[in-house]
Amino acid sequence: MVDVPALVEQAREGRPRAVARLISLVEGASPQLREVMAALAPLTGGAYVVGLTGSPGVGKSTSTSALVSAYRRQGRRVGVLAVDPSSPFSGGALLGDRVRMSEHASDPGVYIRSMATRGHLGGLAWAAPQAIRVLDAAGCDVILVETVGVGQSEVEIASQADTSVVLLAPGMGDGIQAAKAGILEIGDVYVVNKADRDGADATARELNHMLGLGEARTPGDWRPPIVKTVAARNEGTDEFVAALEKHHAWMAERDVLAERRLRRAAHEIETIAVTALRERIGDLRGDRRLGALAERVVGGTLDPYAAADELVAGLTTG
Known part of the structure; x- marks a missing residue:
């Protein structure tokens, strides 16, 4: 495990190795990525x-x-x-x-x-x-x-x-x-x-x-x-x-700069959320809920859009 606060402090001091390590954690989607982002947010x-x-x-x-x-x-x-x-x-x-x-x-x-x-x-x-x-x-x-x-x-x-x-x-x-x-x-x-x-x-x-x-x-x-x-x-x-x-x-x-940065943050949040949902959907491969919905679509009792709505509702409430 990486000492994230120490690494962030070293990066603030301009140490290139610390900056490189933080970016590597980002690129590798490290389990500590959320901790890294939380530490960087105020800075x-x-x-x-x-x-x-x-x-x-x-x-x-x-x-x-x-x-x-x-x-x-x-x-x-x-x-x-x-x-x-x-x-x-x-x-x-x-x-x-x-x-x-x-x-x-x-x-x-x-x-x-x-x-x-x-x-x-x-x-x-x-x-x-x-x-x-x-x-x-x-x-x-x-x-x-x-x-x-x-x-x-x-x-x-x-x-x-x-x-x-x-x-x-x-x-x-x-x-x-x-x-x-x-x-x-x-x-x-x-x-x-x-x-x-x-x-x-x-x-x-x-x-x-x-x-x-x-x-x-x-x-x-x-x-x-x-x-x-x-x-x-x-x-x-x-x-x-x-x-x-x-x-x-x-x-x-x-105030265009502030507006652009708000849009950038919103886009980033949306991307992270969609990625998380995609991963959860990926975990459903072979799951009986997805299979049951597919059977209803094939049988003509449910359209794919309604099936998708049902799947998303289950993912966000389950």
């Missing part, structure tokens, strides 16, 4: 969470690394959750993002953690919300969450971040067309990276046009800016950070 709420998403090849890891450098120059502690595709052999993360951010590995003010998706769709690992809480409680001022990069379906980051960044790059073919029904609807800040390539201005214009389609904004509403960067050469990073800070200030002024 959270101070970090600014920025999510970065976009199709593979747009430079998410390089952009994340550039942001880390910029925030460190401001003296802010930074946590990075880099969600990598799962290894088909071990189920763990392939660690590609962590390799590309190795320049920050020796900085005590930066904590970088690669997490495997482990089959979870939406671009994030299932344990990401709890891992964000760990980094928040550990004193990180800014938490950067870099998603896998699976394209149009990768919209879950919008429910986990205070500010969602969508990255694109010129020369990606029909990237905007492929993304417009998904990630182009969730961005608070848009970044055209690799802006030294031909077509960068055209990509920015097309993006601006698509963002304007069907706009129904009132005065004072946030208009997502489009920033051009060359992250590999650290060009445009200051403008990128300025756009993030401007959005953060806008949210704080209009």
Whole structure:
């Protein structure tokens, strides 16, 4: 058994091993997970969470690394959750993002953690919300969450971040067309990276046009800016950070930040509750109640929706 209070105290002191251990408890769904979350709850709420998403090849890891450098120059502690595709052999993360951010590995003010998706769709690992809480409680001022990069379906980051960044790059073919029904609807800040390539201005214009389609904004509403960067050469990073800070200030002024965090907490509670119910339903495999309901559905005396209602009622009252 782990001494959770001692581990949390060590994490608050900035000890990377303690932070790593806490996130490992989260990822492994440890029996002590509830104790960990209870200990962290009063210590959270101070970090600014920025999510970065976009199709593979747009430079998410390089952009994340550039942001880390910029925030460190401001003296802010930074946590990075880099969600990598799962290894088909071990189920763990392939660690590609962590390799590309190795320049920050020796900085005590930066904590970088690669997490495997482990089959979870939406671009994030299932344990990401709890891992964000760990980094928040550990004193990180800014938490950067870099998603896998699976394209149009990768919209879950919008429910986990205070500010969602969508990255694109010129020369990606029909990237905007492929993304417009998904990630182009969730961005608070848009970044055209690799802006030294031909077509960068055209990509920015097309993006601006698509963002304007069907706009129904009132005065004072946030208009997502489009920033051009060359992250590999650290060009445009200051403008990128300025756009993030401007959005953060806008949210704080209009209580949007509080609303987003309430929605995030509600989503997290709902996910935990649904997972618990799913586990209880899984325990019913072969149970006579489930079998009896199935027989009635097959016999035509009960429809599947009514059967499901009866099953849920039994699970929540039994």
